[in-house]
Amino acid sequence: MSPVIESEEHKALRAAVSALGNRYGRAYFTRTVDEGVPAAELWADAGKLGYLGVNLPEEYGGGGGGIAELSIVLEELGAAGCPLLLLVVSPAICGTVIARFGTEEQKRAWLPGLADGTRTMAFGITEPDAGSNAHRITTTARRDPDTGDWLLTGRKVFVSCVDIADATLIVGRTETVSAEEGRTGRLKPVLFIVPRDTEGFQRRRIDMELSAAEKQFELTLDDVRLPADALVGGGTSHAFGSGGEDAGLLQLFAGLNPERIMTAAFAIGMGRYALAKAVEYARERTVWKAPIGAHQAIAHPLAQAHIELELARLMMQKAAHLYDAGDDVGAGEAANMAKYAAAEACVKAVDQAVHTLGGNGLTREFGLASLVTAARVSRIAPVSREMILNYVSHQTLGLPKSY
């Protein structure tokens, strides 16, 4: 399969998801945002049609495809004005991590529900004092010697959808491993599935200036007691296998590549939606002799936005192709570049779309101004523009580090 020329299957998936997204449309999505409720009807329909779990293994109820297919689903829903952030987290990150590293019991318990959308899982790695530097996370798991249970303590911030997800996949470390990290300075991550209503697992909503149905939370874990099998991969601290010192970290990032690719899809879909609205407006709106779209000062930035979104999609397809082919290292660079390119293209497309509509760009009726902040999310999360530039500076170009 070529990552450059889209296959007939992918075109058909694109068309089918686009039809579903347009059946609901922006008006539906805006209503859910205004009411502060998730887009549950669209989510359920997408689940029934097999779109939510298109990347998960068939034997656990998924579609047997990969991130290439799931990114098409998110991009097309976004282009129809219905971006579902939970797709980035639940099937893409959590589904992938469990499918690749979970025990047989964890796969059976979670994957069918994540695949048809009847169950969802949030993902928490960001911490108040770690932020972009995940090596500094301090959420710690220790073992109760009497029962074998895990006791998880720490804080997380900006974690999306914790209120609606059945559980949150929490990234932490174990005490024994962190002693070793004192020497190596490297995080050896462990991941725990924490059900929403577990005692000691508290959430506080963060008041975001974002027009989105999905909410962000600060989490406090205060000796949260979890059974041994809450640890992804089983009851040892080598949750990600024991292939050397960096294996855990490498495999966490293998799990995070889908997040970057899906954030690219989120951004490209949103950028396409905004651009389409602007083009439609620029074709009609006439204040001199010709529609404003005839003025090159309006037309060229829109053409540029289209080109940049297309280029970003090409890199996203390359990243998805490498990831689905099992090349985690190659996919890492491409996924970072795709996320960078898509976020920049989205921010520019939304900005130009708002400008194209003049005063109407700022009205609620046209609904574009709220995308200005939404577009910025893809520039900050899950990894900021600067951290991607750092990655490319150090990993790709071999430049020295300042930090």
Ligand SMILES: Cc1cc2nc3c(=O)[nH]c(=O)nc-3n(C[C@H](O)[C@H](O)[C@H](O)COP(=O)(O)OP(=O)(O)OC[C@H]3O[C@@H](n4cnc5c(N)ncnc54)[C@H](O)[C@@H]3O)c2cc1C
């Ligand atoms: C809407 C939204 C949803 C989110 N959902 C989730 C979620 O579900 N789960 C989750 O775990 N997290 C989530 N996040 C958190 C997100 O991943 C973080 O905000 C992001 O990783 C940046 O961390 P920070 O906010 O602590 O910024 P900081 O790390 O404090 O960075 C602040 C600024 O400094 C820059 N900076 C930092 N270090 C360097 C450096 N070495 N060189 C140059 N510049 C640097 C950054 O680029 C950034 O511009 C979400 C965030 C948002 C906004």
